[in-house]
Amino acid sequence: MKALLRESFYLSLLLYLCSIQQSFGATDTITTTQFLRDGDANISSTGGTFEMGFFSPDNSENRYVGMWYKNISVQTVVWVANREAPLTNRSGILKVIKPGLLVLVNGTNNVLWSTNTSRSVQNPVAQLLDSGNFVVKEAGDNNPGNILWQSFDHPTDTLLAGMKLGRNFVNGREVYLSSWKNEEDPAPGDYTYHCDPSGYPQTIVKKGSDVVYSSGPWNGRYFSGTQNSREGSFYTYGVYSSTPEVYFVYKLTSLVLVRLTLSHNGVLQIWILGDRKGWVPLVLIPADKCDMYNLCGAYGSCNSQDSPVCGCLDKFVPKNSDAWNRTEWSGGCVRRTEPNCLQKDMFLKYSHIKLPDTRNSWSNVTMTLEECKNICSKNCSCMAYSNSDIRNGGSGCLLWFEDLLDIRKGPSGGQDIYIRLAASESDSLEQSGEKKGNVLFWILPLSAGVILVFLSLLIYHRRRKKALELKKNGCGGNYKMDYNSGNCAEEFEIPLFALSTIAKATNNFSIDRRIGEGGFGPVYKGILEGKEIAVKRLSRTSTQGENEFKNEVVYIVKLQHRNLVKILGCCIEGEEKMLIYEYLPNGSLDSFIFDDTQSKVLDWPKRFHIINGIARGLMYLHQDSQLRIIHRDLKANNILLDKDMNPKISDFGLAKICEEDDIGAKTDRVVGTYGYLSPEYALHGKYSVKSDVFSFGILILEIVSGQSNRKFSHPDHSLNLLAHAWKLNKEGRSTEILDEHLGDSCSTPEVERSICVGLLCVQQCPEDRPSMSSVVMMLNNEGVLPQAKRPGFYIERDAPDGELYAQSQTPITILAAR
Numbered sequence: 006m007k008a009l010l011r012e013s014f015y016l017s018l019l020l021y022l023c024s025i026q027q028s029f030g031a032t033d034t035i036t037t038t039q040f041l042r043d044g045d046a047n048i049s050s051t052g053g054t055f056e057m058g059f060f061s062p063d064n065s066e067n068r069y070v071g072m073w074y075k076n077i078s079v080q081t082v083v084w085v086a087n088r089e090a091p092l093t094n095r096s097g098i099l100k101v102i103k104p105g106l107l108v109l110v111n112g113t114n115n116v117l118w119s120t121n122t123s124r125s126v127q128n129p130v131a132q133l134l135d136s137g138n139f140v141v142k143e144a145g146d147n148n149p150g151n152i153l154w155q156s157f158d159h160p161t162d163t164l165l166a167g168m169k170l171g172r173n174f175v176n177g178r179e180v181y182l183s184s185w186k187n188e189e190d191p192a193p194g195d196y197t198y199h200c201d202p203s204g205y206p207q208t209i210v211k212k213g214s215d216v217v218y219s220s221g222p223w224n225g226r227y228f229s230g231t232q233n234s235r236e237g238s239f240y241t242y243g244v245y246s247s248t249p250e251v252y253f254v255y256k257l258t259s260l261v262l263v264r265l266t267l268s269h270n271g272v273l274q275i276w277i278l279g280d281r282k283g284w285v286p287l288v289l290i291p292a293d294k295c296d297m298y299n300l301c302g303a304y305g306s307c308n309s310q311d312s313p314v315c316g317c318l319d320k321f322v323p324k325n326s327d328a329w330n331r332t333e334w335s336g337g338c339v340r341r342t343e344p345n346c347l348q349k350d351m352f353l354k355y356s357h358i359k360l361p362d363t364r365n366s367w368s369n370v371t372m373t374l375e376e377c378k379n380i381c382s383k384n385c386s387c388m389a390y391s392n393s394d395i396r397n398g399g400s401g402c403l404l405w406f407e408d409l410l411d412i413r414k415g416p417s418g419g420q421d422i423y424i425r426l427a428a429s430e431s432d433s434l435e436q437s438g439e440k441k442g443n444v445l446f447w448i449l450p451l452s453a454g455v456i457l458v459f460l461s462l463l464i465y466h467r468r469r470k471k472a473l474e475l476k477k478n479g480c481g482g483n484y485k486m487d488y489n490s491g492n493c494a495e496e497f498e499i500p501l502f503a504l505s506t507i508a509k510a511t512n513n514f515s516i517d518r519r520i521g522e523g524g525f526g527p528v529y530k531g532i533l534e535g536k537e538i539a540v541k542r543l544s545r546t547s548t549q550g551e552n553e554f555k556n557e558v559v560y561i562v563k564l565q566h567r568n569l570v571k572i573l574g575c576c577i578e579g580e581e582k583m584l585i586y587e588y589l590p591n592g593s594l595d596s597f598i599f600d601d602t603q604s605k606v607l608d609w610p611k612r613f614h615i616i617n618g619i620a621r622g623l624m625y626l627h628q629d630s631q632l633r634i635i636h637r638d639l640k641a642n643n644i645l646l647d648k649d650m651n652p653k654i655s656d657f658g659l660a661k662i663c664e665e666d667d668i669g670a671k672t673d674r675v676v677g678t679y680g681y682l683s684p685e686y687a688l689h690g691k692y693s694v695k696s697d698v699f700s701f702g703i704l705i706l707e708i709v710s711g712q713s714n715r716k717f718s719h720p721d722h723s724l725n726l727l728a729h730a731w732k733l734n735k736e737g738r739s740t741e742i743l744d745e746h747l748g749d750s751c752s753t754p755e756v757e758r759s760i761c762v763g764l765l766c767v768q769q770c771p772e773d774r775p776s777m778s779s780v781v782m783m784l785n786n787e788g789v790l791p792q793a794k795r796p797g798f799y800i801e802r803d804a805p806d807g808e809l810y811a812q813s814q815t816p817i818t819i820l821a822a823r
C-alpha cells in the first residue's frame with residue numbers, strides 16, 4: 006500500500022513536472038496558473054514564427070520581456086513589453102491575473118509593468134498569435150472583437166505585417182511606432198512614426214514634436230513622395246480610411262518575412278529576410294536630402310538630381326535671395342506676381358510633384374477635378390488643388406489653404422497639382438518671362454495653340470480608329486483581359502498596339518532601326534507618340550498560341566521592379582508577337598565594360614551599384630511568389646543602363662514565353678549564350694534558378710575585370726576567366742584581376758567581396774551556389790564569406806571542352822545532348 010502511494014506520488018510529481026515543461030516549451034499561452042519566468046523556456050507562436058521570453062539587448066545587463074523571430078540566427082526583437090521599466094536581475098515573472106491583466110513582477114513581487122483593460126473576464130489567458138500579436142482574452146474566446154488587450158495596439162519600433170498604424174476615432178487611440186533610445190536601450194527614443202489623418206492621410210516621422218519626414222499624401226496607389234519604394238511583390242500596402250478609423254497597413258504576399266522599423270536615429274527601413282540568415286534592407290528613408298521635411302521652404306521645390314537641390318517652383322522667386330544664395334532655403338519662395346483674388350486668378354498645372362504637406366488641407370473624395378477647381382477659385386485663401394486619388398484617371402479633391410510646404414519634384418512619379426497664380430502669369434506661360442512686348446511673343450503661343458488643337462484632334466481620331474479596330478475583336482480601347490480565361494475582363498489591363506502602329510514607329514522594321522539581337526529575337530528602336538520605345542519581335546521563336554502568349558504577357562507586365570526594364574505593352578497579330586519596352590538611352594552594359602574608352606565612365610562605385618542592382622532585379626524574378634521567373638539568358642548585353650547608369654535587366658520572362666517546360670524541367674532546346682551557360686544547362690539541358698546564379702557570377706567577374714568571359718585570354722596560361730579568377734583568389738591575389746581603368750576609385754573590401762561572391766555563384770555544383778537573396782545579403786554585409794569551390798567549366802582553352810567557348814559569338818539555340 007505504502008509503495009503504491011509512493012508510486013502514485015512520484016507519478017503525479019512526474020506529471021506535474023511534465024506539465025510545467027510542456028507549458029513553457031511548446032505552448033503559445035500564459036494562463037493564471039502558468040507563468041513565464043526568466044530562465045524558463047520561451048513561449049512560441051502557434052505557427053512557430055515568433056517567440057517570447059526574457060532577453061538582454063547587446064551590451065546591456067537589463068532584462069526585458071520581448072518578442073523576436075524564432076529560428077533566425079540573428080536575434081531580431083520586434084516588441085518589448087517593459088521598455089521603460091527594465092529588470093535588473095533574473096527574477097522577473099510575467100503573469101496573467103484577473104480581471105484580465107498582464108503583469109510583470111520582480112523577485113519581491115513589485116509590479117514593474119502591466120497592461121490595462123476596461124472589461125473583466127472569468128478566465129483570462131495571454132496568447133502569442135503567429136502574426137506576432139500578443140493578446141489577452143477570455144480562454145476559448147476566439148472572437149477578435151472580444152480581445153481585452155493586444156500588443157499590436159502598443160508597438161515599439163517595429164511595424165509587423167497586419168499591424169494598423171493610425172488613429173481610431175471612437176476610442177481616440179493612436180497607434181504609432183517609437184524608436185529605441187539607442188541600440189542598448191529599448192526605452193522610447195527621440196523619433197516616432199505616425200499615420201497622420203489630419204487633412205488627408207500621410208505618414209510622418211517626428212523627432213520630438215518636429216516633423217522630420219513626410220511621405221506625402223496617400224493617392225490610392227502609393228504615398229505621393231515615395232513612388233520608388235514599391236519594391237515588388239513581397240508585400241502590398243495601403244491606407245484605409247473609414248469613419249471609425251484611418252490606418253496604414255501592409256500585408257505579406259509571399260512566404261518571405263518583411264518588417265518595417267524605425268531606428269534610434271530616425272531611419273525608416275523595410276527589411277526582408279533572405280534565407281533565414283540575415284535581413285536585407287529593401288527601402289531606406291530618408292533616401293536623399295530631399296526627404297528632409299520642408300528642406301526648401303514654402304513653394305520651394307527639391308530635386309535631388311539638381312545641384313543645389315533646392316529651387317523655386319516655376320513662376321516663383323526666392324523670398325530672400327541673399328539667404329537663398331547662401332543655401333539657406335528655409336525662407337522659401339514667393340510668387341513673382343502676387344495674385345489678386347478680386348480679379349480672376351489662374352491655376353497653373355505642375356507635374357511630377359510630391360504633394361505638399363496635407364496637415365492644412367481639406368478633402369472630399371467624391372468631387373471631380375472640375376468641382377475642385379471651382380471651390381478653390383471661389384475662396385481666396387485656397388492656394389492649390391489636386392486629385393486626391395490618381396487611380397482611374399483621377400478623382401477626389403484636395404485643397405490647400407496655407408503656404409505649400411515640403412514639395413519635391415522628380416523626373417517621374419509624383420502627381421499633378423494646380424497652384425494659384427496671378428492672372429497676368431498666363432500671358433507668359435510659354436516664355437521664360439523676359440522680352441515682353443515682342444510680337445513673336447504672341448505669335449508663338451498662338452500658333453502652338455493651333456498646332457496643339459490640330460494634334461489632339463489627330464490623336465483623338467487615331468485613338469477612335471484604334472478603339473474601333475479593337476472592338477471588332479471584342480475588347481475596349483485598352484486591352485483588358487482576365488488572365489485565367491484569356492477573355493476580356495476588368496481584371497487586368499495591358500495596352501495592345503496595332504501592328505501597323507508598331508511598323509510605322511519602327512520605320513517598317515528597317516535595318517537601321519535594329520538596335521540589338523537577343524536570344525529571343527531582334528530588337529528595334531521606334532518612336533511612338535513622341536516617345537522612344539524598343540520593340541522586341543518574337544514572331545519566330547514563340548511556339549505558343551495567342552491566348553497562352555497573352556496570358557504570359559499579362560503576368561510579365563505585372564513584374565515591376567526598378568531593376569527590370571519596363572514593358573509598355575504588346576502587339577499580337579497573326580504570326581507576329583511583339584513586346585514594347587521603354588527605351589534606355591545608355592544601351593547595354595557590354596558596350597561600357599568591354600570598351601577601352603567607355604569603361605572609364607564606370608568607376609568602381611558605379612560598377613558596385615550595377616552589380617547590386619542586377620542582383621536585386623534577379624532576386625525579385627526568382628523569389629516573386631507568384632511567378633518564379635528564370636531568366637536563362639542573363640549576360641552583359643541584356644543589362645541595359647538608364648540615364649543615371651541604373652542597371653535594368655531586359656528579356657526577363659521570355660524564357661517562360663518561348664518554352665513551355667516547367668521549372669527544374671529538362672529541355673532539349675538550350676536557349677542562351679555561350680560564355681554564360683551553367684555546365685548542367687549547357688551539357689544536360691537542365692536548368693533551375695541556380696543556372697541564372699551561375700550566369701550572374703560570370704557577370705560579376707566580367708564587371709570587375711572588364712574582360713569578356715568568352716574572349717578572355719592570358720599571356721601566361723590558357724585558363725578561362727573563371728579559372729583565372731579562382732586561381733588568383735586561392736593565392737590571395739584576387740584583386741589582380743581588376744580592370745586597369747578602375748584606378749583608385751576602388752574600395753578593396755568591396756572588390757574582394759564581389760569577386761568572392763562571383764566565385765561562389767559559378768561553382769560547379771548547383772546546390773553549392775547561393776540563392777540570389779543570399780547574394781544580395783553577402784554583397785551588402787560584412788560577414789566572412791566561405792571559400793568558393795572549383796568553378797564549373799574549369800578548363801583550359803586547348804582542352805577539347807574548351808571548344809564550348811570558342812564557338813559562335815552570337816546567342817544560339819542548339820540541340821543539346823540528352
Ligand SMILES: *[C@@H]1O[C@H](CO)[C@@H](O)[C@H](O)[C@H]1NC(C)=O
Pocket residue numbers: 121122123
Ligand atoms: C487604466 O485605464 C483606466 C481607464 O480606462 C485609467 O483610469 C487608469 O489610469 C489606467 N491605468 C493604467 C495603469 O494605465
Ligand SMILES: *[C@@H]1O[C@H](CO)[C@@H](O)[C@H](O)[C@H]1NC(C)=O
Pocket residue numbers: 369370371372376
Ligand atoms: C463632397 O462633394 C459632393 C459632391 O460635390 C457633395 O455632395 C458632398 O456633400 C461633399 N461632402 C462633403 C463632406 O463636403
Ligand SMILES: *[C@@H]1O[C@H](CO)[C@@H](O)[C@H](O)[C@H]1NC(C)=O
Pocket residue numbers: 367383384385386387406
Ligand atoms: C475659405 O476657406 C477657409 C478654410 O476652409 C474658411 O475658413 C473660409 O471661411 C473660406 N472663405 C470663404 C470666403 O468661403
